[in-house]
Amino acid sequence: MEIDNHMSMDKRLAELKERRQKIELGGGADKLAKHRSQGKLTARERIAALVDSNSFQETGLFAEHRAVLFGMAGKEAPADGVVTGAGTIGGRLIHLASQDFTVLGGSAGELHSTKVAEIMAQSLKTGTPFVFINDSGGARVQEGIDSLSGYGKVFHTNVMLSGAVPQISLICGPCAGGAAYSPALTDFVIQTRQAQMFITGPQVIKQVTGEQVTAEQLGGPDAHMVNSGVIHFIAENDEEAALLCQKLLSFLPSNNMEDPPVLASDGNVDPNPVLNDIVPDDPKQPYDVRDVILNVIDNADFLEVQSGFAPNIVIGFGRIVGRAVGIIANQPAYLAGVLDINASTKASRFIRFCNAFNIPLLTFVDVPGFLPGVQQEHGGIIRHGAKMLFAYSAATVPKLTVILRKSYGGAHLAMCAKDLGADRCFAWPTAEVAVMGAEGAVEIVFRKEIQEAQDKAARRKELIEEYRKVFANPYVAAGRRLVDDVIEPASTRFVIAQSLEYLNTKRELRPAKKHGLIPL
Ligand code: HXC
Numbered sequence: 001m002e003i004d005n006h007m008s009m010d011k012r013l014a015e016l017k018e019r020r021q022k023i024e025l026g027g028g029a030d031k032l033a034k035h036r037s038q039g040k041l042t043a044r045e046r047i048a049a050l051v052d053s054n055s056f057q058e059t060g061l062f063a064e065h066r067a068v069l070f071g072m073a074g075k076e077a078p079a080d081g082v083v084t085g086a087g088t089i090g091g092r093l094i095h096l097a098s099q100d101f102t103v104l105g106g107s108a109g110e111l112h113s114t115k116v117a118e119i120m121a122q123s124l125k126t127g128t129p130f131v132f133i134n135d136s137g138g139a140r141v142q143e144g145i146d147s148l149s150g151y152g153k154v155f156h157t158n159v160m161l162s163g164a165v166p167q168i169s170l171i172c173g174p175c176a177g178g179a180a181y182s183p184a185l186t187d188f189v190i191q192t193r194q195a196q197m198f199i200t201g202p203q204v205i206k207q208v209t210g211e212q213v214t215a216e217q218l219g220g221p222d223a224h225m226v227n228s229g230v231i232h233f234i235a236e237n238d239e240e241a242a243l244l245c246q247k248l249l250s251f252l253p254s255n256n257m258e259d260p261p262v263l264a265s266d267g268n269v270d271p272n273p274v275l276n277d278i279v280p281d282d283p284k285q286p287y288d289v290r291d292v293i294l295n296v297i298d299n300a301d302f303l304e305v306q307s308g309f310a311p312n313i314v315i316g317f318g319r320i321v322g323r324a325v326g327i328i329a330n331q332p333a334y335l336a337g338v339l340d341i342n343a344s345t346k347a348s349r350f351i352r353f354c355n356a357f358n359i360p361l362l363t364f365v366d367v368p369g370f371l372p373g374v375q376q377e378h379g380g381i382i383r384h385g386a387k388m389l390f391a392y393s394a395a396t397v398p399k400l401t402v403i404l405r406k407s408y409g410g411a412h413l414a415m416c417a418k419d420l421g422a423d424r425c426f427a428w429p430t431a432e433v434a435v436m437g438a439e440g441a442v443e444i445v446f447r448k449e450i451q452e453a454q455d456k457a458a459r460r461k462e463l464i465e466e467y468r469k470v471f472a473n474p475y476v477a478a479g480r481r482l483v484d485d486v487i488e489p490a491s492t493r494f495v496i497a498q499s500l501e502y503l504n505t506k507r508e509l510r511p512a513k514k515h516g517l518i519p520l
Contacts, residue, residue: 023061023078027102035102040173040194041238043083043100046133049242050096051087058085059122060115067109070142077103080112081136084119086128089246092254092261095123098133101173106136108179109143113150116182120157127255129166131245132186135195138177151178158185163356165255168248170241171195171231175219187353188248188305189231190241191221197230225308229342232305247303251317251324252357259358265298265322269497272296275489279366279405279430283472286336289314289329292364292404296493298322305350310342315350320362321497326354329364330415332405339411340371341384348387348518355395360500363422365415366405368437386519388414393421394516398503400424400496403431403474403483418482423506424499426492427474427483434471438464441471 007015026032026042035042041049047056063080065072081103086095097116099106108116116132123130139147161167162185169183170190175197183189183197191197198219205211205218217223224231233248235241253260278291294300297318304316312335315328328347330337354361370376370385392399392414401422407415412433418425427433435441442450442463453459470476477483487495 020061026078026100027104031102038194039237040101040135040192042102043098043106043133043135046170046172046238046242047083047085047087047096047098049239050131050133050245051089051094052091056085056087058083059119060084063111063115065109065111065143067140067143067146069144072142075104077109079103080109080115081106082108082112082115084115086119086122089249092249093126093128094131094249095119095126095128096131096133099135099173101135101137104137104140106134106173107138107140108136108147108150108154109140110146110150112140113147113154117150117153117157120154120161123165123167124157124161127165127257129168129249129252129254130161130186131168131170132182133170133172134175134179134183135171135173136176136179137174138179148178151181154182155185158182162187163256166249166252166357168245170235170238170245171197172238172241174215176201184230188233189224190233190235190244190248191224191231192235192237192241193221194237196220197224222308225306229306229309229346234308248317251303251319251359253359256356256358260324262324263298263319263322265319267321269321269494271488271490272493273490275492278489279428283405283430283432286332288333289331289337289364289366289404292492293318293327293329296320296496297325297327302327306346310340310346312337312340313343313347315347317359318362320493320500323500324359325362325496325500326350326359327362327364328415330367332366335371336368337366337406338368338371339385339388339414340376341379341381344381344384344388344414348384348391351388351391351395352518355391355397358397360398360400360503361392361395361416362496363399363401363416365401365403365407365412367408367411367415368406369408369411370414383519385410385414389420390516390518392416394510394518395421396506396508396510398423398500398506400499400503401426402492402496403427403433403477404489405430405432406437407431407433407477409434409436418484423503425483426485426487426495427478428489428492429474429486430489431474431477431483431486432468432472433474433477433482438467438472441467 083098167186168188169186196215196219221234302318399422401416416422446463474486
């Protein structure tokens with residue numbers, strides 16, 4: 001568009017409007033129609049769904065790329081394929097970037113990534129969360145290593161933000177190649193059913209390995225929720241992704257120097273008798289630990305994180321009398337709640353997130369131990385299980401542990417035992433704190449005696465009972481002060497609320513160092 005330096009203000013305003021409207025149309029009517037036909041919102045509509053109305057302030061609307069090779073000279077790329085700016089959610093400031101697939105496939109050229117990195121820096125300077133809405137074919141191939149360099153800036157800035165402000169990625173379309181690594185560096189990833197995420201696509205995989213796989217099988221939301229553990233939430237569509245992001249942010253402080261927002265609460269902590277009947281009398285019978293969580297937190301409002309990955313451990317956010325807590329709970333309804341490699345990495349990462357953002361940890365324990373097996377040992381259960389020990393020990397936020405039933409061996413320690421720094425450890429009367437289960441213990445201690453017995457089965461049973469009588473209760477542990485109190489399950493909400501209140505001013509200093517060395 002030519003510039004006439006002698007235009008009247010009216011004409012200038014008309015020109016401004018025209019330029020703005022053209023850019024806001026993104027890649028044009030045809031591309032928008034194709035995009036919408038896939039059930040997707042546009043980059044700008046996604047922003048509108050996320051932030052408070054009229055709160056969005058855009059940066060870099062008129063940005064233009066300077067690429068000239070491979071047909072790029074003079075090629076229009078409105079906003080260079082990414083909308084960046086600031087807005088509010090429920091009145092709280094965030095910064096964001098939203099890639100526009102209708103513009104060169106949302107591909108990330110040098111300017112595109114510079115815009116993203118610049119708005120991320122604003123997040124850090126202002127101490128506010130960063131949300132990145134991804135919809136991109138990856139590095140803009142025409143710009144070669146300049147686009148690679150752009151990604152480098154984004155990744156580096158992701159790491160600068162890490163632990164200082166919350167970072168959330170929404171994956172709303174393709175997220176290919178380099179595009180997948182920025183989300184991987186953020187704290188939470190929400191993927192829609194219309195999106196696929198991978199480093200190398202199906203065609204390259206077929207060429208290199210001969211494997212045949214569809215994009216959906218390779219990098220659809222189910223693949224990443226169940227198999228890879230890369231994502232934390234699945235959203236049915238863009239609108240739901242925005243709602244999930246808003247909900248998630250409601251539990252989080254804006255930065256690591258603040259506490260999470262405290263919501264108004266009626267303060268009700270009356271006994272909840274339902275809790276007395278959740279753990280079955282038979283110690284081998286499973287139950288759903290989410291029933292415990294829902295009956296302890298405010299309004300049964302639990303935001304479960306990574307629900308489809310390693311379901312033997314449940315993690316997520318809830319509130320107790322308005323205060324946000326990060327909940328970690330063994331799930332006896334799946335693999336008896338055992339700790340395995342995936343459960344350990346899932347929970348450890350969550351614990352570290354909560355600690356970084358001043359969210360107290362509430363741990364519910366019913367764990368028979370670490371999962372035995374060659375696959376687990378060779379997969380590195382020693383290294384991964386150690387992450388739990390590290391993450392809990394390193395955490396300085398208030399740490400509250402409630403032992404519901406089994407709490408055996410190394411897994412007892414790994415689920416935030418007092419010796420790992422739990423500020424309070426409560427046990428239900430059904431709790432069993434022991435070095436291992438009675439069946440296993442008897443095989444080790446009394447093997448000879450059982451072998452020599454006339455009726456081996458009867459003697460084994462007798463010895464198991466004897467061992468259980470000594471250790472299958474919370475009182476030995478309470479006697480050693482490994483448990484602070486044995487409580488009626490119905491009173492759990494009251495006890496946790498009181499503990500959070502008393503620990504609100506907790507400060508715990510650690511030796512000065514660059515950083516600890518979690519076993520990665
Ligand atoms: C430039 C791209 C592009 C890219 C897509 N486009 N990806 N342009 N660079 N990386 C363009 C297409 O040419 C097309 O332009 C438009 O975007 C829409 O793409 P389509 O292919 O028509 O859309 P669709 O059929 O929906 O397929 C989407 C897709 C596919 C699955 C993302 O485009 C694709 O496979 N792209 C390449 C993905 C990839 O290999 N990325 C890795 C890049 S290298 P026109 O003008 O025809 O509409 C990388 C390394 C960085 O990222 C490493 C850093 C660590």
